[in-house]
Amino acid sequence: MVDNLPAAIAIVAMALVTLLTRLAGPWLMRHVPATPRVEAFLEAMSTSVIAGLIVTTLLHSGLREGGAVLAAMAVMWLTRSAVAAMATGILTAAIWSAVAG
Amino acid sequence: MVSNSAIRKTTPKARFTLIGVRRGMLRLMPVAIFVIPFGIGFGAAAVQTGVSTTQASVMSGLVFAGASQFAVLDLWQSPLPLFSLTLVTLAVNARHIIMGAALSGWINQLSPWQRALALVTLSDANFADTQTSLRSGDPEIGYLLGGGLMLWMAWTTGTILGATIGSLAGNLDQWGVDVVMPAFFAAVVCGDLRQGARILPVITAVAVALLTVDLLPAGWNIIAAAVSGGLVGAVQHGR
Numbered sequence: 001m002v003d004n005l006p007a008a009i010a011i012v013a014m015a016l017v018t019l020l021t022r023l024a025g026p027w028l029m030r031h032v033p034a035t036p037r038v039e040a041f042l043e044a045m046s047t048s049v050i051a052g053l054i055v056t057t058l059l060h061s062g063l064r065e066g067g068a069v070l071a072a073m074a075v076m077w078l079t080r081s082a083v084a085a086m087a088t089g090i091l092t093a094a095i096w097s098a099v100a101g
Numbered sequence: 102m103v104s105n106s107a108i109r110k111t112t113p114k115a116r117f118t119l120i121g122v123r124r125g126m127l128r129l130m131p132v133a134i135f136v137i138p139f140g141i142g143f144g145a146a147a148v149q150t151g152v153s154t155t156q157a158s159v160m161s162g163l164v165f166a167g168a169s170q171f172a173v174l175d176l177w178q179s180p181l182p183l184f185s186l187t188l189v190t191l192a193v194n195a196r197h198i199i200m201g202a203a204l205s206g207w208i209n210q211l212s213p214w215q216r217a218l219a220l221v222t223l224s225d226a227n228f229a230d231t232q233t234s235l236r237s238g239d240p241e242i243g244y245l246l247g248g249g250l251m252l253w254m255a256w257t258t259g260t261i262l263g264a265t266i267g268s269l270a271g272n273l274d275q276w277g278v279d280v281v282m283p284a285f286f287a288a289v290v291c292g293d294l295r296q297g298a299r300i301l302p303v304i305t306a307v308a309v310a311l312l313t314v315d316l317l318p319a320g321w322n323i324i325a326a327a328v329s330g331g332l333v334g335a336v337q338h339g340r
Contacts, residue, residue, distance in 0.1 A: 001171075002151065002156075002178070002181055003179070004153075006143060006154070006180065006181045006183075007152070007153075007181065008156075009183065010181050010183055010186055011156065011159055011160045011163060011164065012163070012174075013183060013186070013187045013190075014160070014164045014169065014186065014190045016167070017194070018169065018190060018194050018197070020165050021195055021198050021201075021219045022221060022222075023186055023220050023225075024198045024201060025198045025202035025204070025317075026201050026204065026205040026209050027115045027201075027204060028198070028202060028205075029205035030209055031281070034206060036172065036339075037335050037338050038335070039333050040254075040335050041296070041331040041332065041334055041335035041338075042203045042205070042206070042331065043236065043334060044298070044302035044304075044330050044331045044333060044334020045199060045202070045203050045224060045327050045328065045330055046200070046232045046236075046332050047232075047290055047294075047298050047302065047303055047306075047327055047330065048302050048327045048329070048331060049199050049200060049323060049327035049330075050225075050286045050289055050290050050301070050307075051306040051310070051323045051326065052306050052324075052325075052326030052330075053131075053196075053225060053286055053332065054165075054283050054290070054305075054311070055306075055307050055310040055311055056323055057282065059121020059214065059311070059314055060224075061279075064280075064305075065279070065283065066115065066257040067180075067278050068277065068280040068284060069283050069284055069287045070307060071288050072153040072280075072284035072288055072331050073288070073291050074288045076287070076288040076291040077286075077291050077295065078181070078334060079297065080140075082285060082288040083131050085287070085288035085291070086131065086132070086135075086285050087145075089277070089281065089283075089284025089287075090135075090243065090276070090277035090278065090281060090283075090284065091277065092244075092277070093279065094277035095277075097277065098275070098318045099241075100112055100256065
């Protein structure tokens with residue numbers, strides 16, 4: 001067990017660094033002119049960062065998670081409902097776990 | 102002044118209202134419900150690593166960034182390696198900088214204090230939700246804070262539960278709760294594409310994330326993916 005004082009210092013350091021990452025983006029962009037091309041960059045980047053997150057999560061998992069995400073995408077494409085897509089993903093993964101153990 | 106009028110033309114006037122915050126909370130409720138088991142998982146893992154119940158709960162309340170909190174558990178030993186711990190936190194959370202930059206056109210219209218308040222709970226899920234609505238022409242920043250508060254409550258509550266009675270919960274993954282986040286993000290990407298986002302940046306991002314995951318320190322492959330996708334989008338612009 002780590003003592004409370006060093007633990008508190010570590011937690012505060014983590015919190016400050018994380019807060020910094022949250023505030024930094026818009027602050028940095030104040031120094032970049034908002035040309036249409038910069039906006040195209042930011043717009044493509046905002047979908048891309050989410051795509052990168054999905055890929056990285058799925059790399060650390062398996063067929064079950066991949067299947068669940070594909071099912072969720074299909075339902076989103078058909079219904080445009082994120083809640084329906086998530087429910088489908090959960091259901092797919094739960095059934096997979098029940099059947100495959 | 103030229104750049105100023107360009108902002109006006111492409112970015113509608115941002116709003117930051119209490120109604121928006123409340124609606125943001127409701128919008129992310131279905132996601133937040135499933136963040137509770139994630140929190141339970143973190144709380145239980147933290148206690149197993151030797152983090153006390155109080156330390157784990159305070160960490161979730163103040164840091165509120167799950168991936169980095171799981172990452173530092175690997176480093177949690179006496180004496181604490183403060184420097185590596187801070188560096189790992191920075192690396193895993195650096196994607197917030199990208200997300201903040203992506204929202205800057207709207208966020209930077211607010212006063213400095215409103216800006217800080219809007220960003221204090223910025224995380225993956227409320228970013229994903231808010232960028233969709235901003236892009237579709239609803240310039241409400243309150244969704245970001247509201248959604249973030251909802252996620253924060255779920256994450257902190259889950260951590261406290263997990264750190265106190267985590268051993269009783271058993272393995273929640275068999276119910277499929279572990280796929281909620283990737284499923285939600287996949288739905289958001291799908292929605293963006295249906296709204297007219299170009300596919301080439303997304304394909305580029307996927308490829309770069311895959312190719313760099315083993316080459317870069319944890320977390321940086323997502324940033325490489327985001328920036329590459331953004332660059333492809335910038336090159337494509339006007340074609």
